[in-house]
Amino acid sequence: xxxxxxxxxPNDIRSIEHAVEYxxxxxxxxxxxxxxxxxxxxxxxxxxxxxxxxYGNDSDPEKRVRVEVTIKHEEVSVIVTDQGMGFDPAxxxxxxxxxNISKTGGRGIFLMKxxxxxxxxxxxxxxxxxxxxxxxxxSA
Amino acid sequence: xxFQVSKSGDVTVIDVEGQLIVGNRQELKQKVLDELxxxxxxxxxxxxxxxxxxxxxLGVLVSLSKKIREQDGELRLASLNEDLRTLFELTKLxxxxxxxxxxxxxxxxx
Numbered sequence: 716x717x718x719x720x721x722x723x724x725p726n727d728i729r730s731i732e733h734a735v736e737y738x739x740x741x742x743x744x745x746x747x748x749x750x751x752x753x754x755x756x757x758x759x760x761x762x763x764x765x766x767x768x769x770y771g772n773d774s775d776p777e778k779r780v781r782v783e784v785t786i787k788h789e790e791v792s793v794i795v796t797d798q799g800m801g802f803d804p805a806x807x808x809x810x811x812x813x814x815n816i817s818k819t820g821g822r823g824i825f826l827m828k829x830x831x832x833x834x835x836x837x838x839x840x841x842x843x844x845x846x847x848x849x850x851x852x853x854s855a
Numbered sequence: 856x857x858f859q860v861s862k863s864g865d866v867t868v869i870d871v872e873g874q875l876i877v878g879n880r881q882e883l884k885q886k887v888l889d890e891l892x893x894x895x896x897x898x899x900x901x902x903x904x905x906x907x908x909x910x911x912x913l914g915v916l917v918s919l920s921k922k923i924r925e926q927d928g929e930l931r932l933a934s935l936n937e938d939l940r941t942l943f944e945l946t947k948l949x950x951x952x953x954x955x956x957x958x959x960x961x962x963x964x965x
Binding site: 728729731732744750753757761762765769772810811816817818819820821822823825826829830 | 874876877878879906907908909910911913914915917918921938941942945946947948950951
């Protein structure tokens with residue numbers, strides 16, 4: 716049976732770890748794919764939340780981040796929406812290009828795309844949908 | 856999550872227990888910079904008890920490595936499990952760091 720969760724988070728990066736653990740625990744109760752949840756899902760969701768808080772909401776403590784989670788047996792999808800003006804994800808350079816590897820930032824969206832099966836931004840750029848599929852994955 | 860700082864000879868070892876992510880990266884940075892300020896130059900960050908690292912955690916390691924190198928020191932990484940190694944490979948940061956299989960191996964080479 717599908718499970719849905721909706722969280723409204725304060726714009727505080729200290730809330731990210733607890734939120735990620737909370738959502739991952741709920742996923743674990745439905746799915747049996749520990750490895751993809753442990754790494755891909757946790758890191759992907761952490762990146763989406765930190766982008767929303769630091770860049771989307773510009774670290775404004777008055778703003779909030781909405782997290783909508785749909786958990787199915789074969790996949791989990793998460794929509795992370797901030798209250799910012801949005802941005803163009805295509806404008807972020809590839810952090811693995813030789814000139815960018817030693818930069819201290821710019822890996823968040825790259826990791827999201829590398830670790831999740833689907834990453835979609837809305838037109839405004841203030842909401843991202845992450846999908847992680849479990850079909851065909853061996854349980855660990 | 857916590858960072859335990861210990862000494863092995865003239866090498867400073869920092870054990871990362873839990874996650875290294877956006878919410879705690881500044882704590883690790885400050886601990887290493889404090890040791891650098893005291894004159895320490897050789898560092899091993901040990902990940903044997905680490906769950907996951909996000910892009911902010913990776914970024915702080917890059918930043919610390921640069922600062923330590925500027926002081927003629929070196930930062931090495933140790934005990935990355937398969938998942939964590941994947942993150943370094945995806946981002947090509949495995950080309951930037953000396954990565955040892957274990958804390959002991961990292962210390963031996965210094």
